[in-house]
Amino acid sequence: MAKQHLAFLLMDGPYEQARTTTGFRLIDLALKRGHDVTVFCYEGAVSLAFAKQTPHANAVHGRDAVQEDHPNPKDWVTAFFARAQEKGSKLTWINCGLCVDERGAGECVPNVVRGSPADFWKAAEAANNTLVIPTR
């Protein structure tokens, strides 16, 4: 298949539901197959790339922090950029700037940029298809 451009809008914050994981699976698969991807994070989803996420130990699991190897979504976002580079794909990760400000979540992993709904609209115009995954 020729290279496609897919746009996604994510809205949920991390650690609260399964929709983000589903979105991440789709994003990862698209990048694995060499497609270009634009992700627009709206509302709580801007926290997915928040740099201060910290892995923790889990006494219920009987594991310390190293053993627990808790997955922070910021690390997956970083991994997506590495995957895109490896596959020659273009990944654009846009955080809604106002959503970032109201959450104080401005410190993000590298390559994440600020934007607005206008940027999502431009991505949707340019993309072959667009999927919105809203909070429920």
Place this chain on the structure above:
Amino acid sequence: MPKKILHIVDSAYRATIEEQDDTVIWFAHAMKGAGADVSVLLRGNAVNYALEGQDASGLSFGAKKQTQPPALDADLAKLAAKGVEVLYVAEDAKERGLDPGAFVAGPKGISRKELAPLLGRHDLVFTW
């Protein structure tokens, strides 16, 4: 020519007190302002957004007051006034006992039977 985009608002009153608006109606305003060709369909509980005279004022926690409560009816009317096609599912309004005569100016009722052609008229459909 820009793609025709339909926003379907289904989850009603999601974070409206904190955001002082509905996040999707706001998003549609912003996209329209940027030049997008957007339409909005209210369905389910979100049809209530069209009811004129909603008042979400008066909230305070401790000394901190919500001084700018959401005005969802007015936001919807403004969206329609900007030329955005704003529709609501007529059966959903009827099931909730809502009288379209009490709705703000702008939103138009559409029957469930008309939804498939409506979706067909749009290049992108975003279901929120």
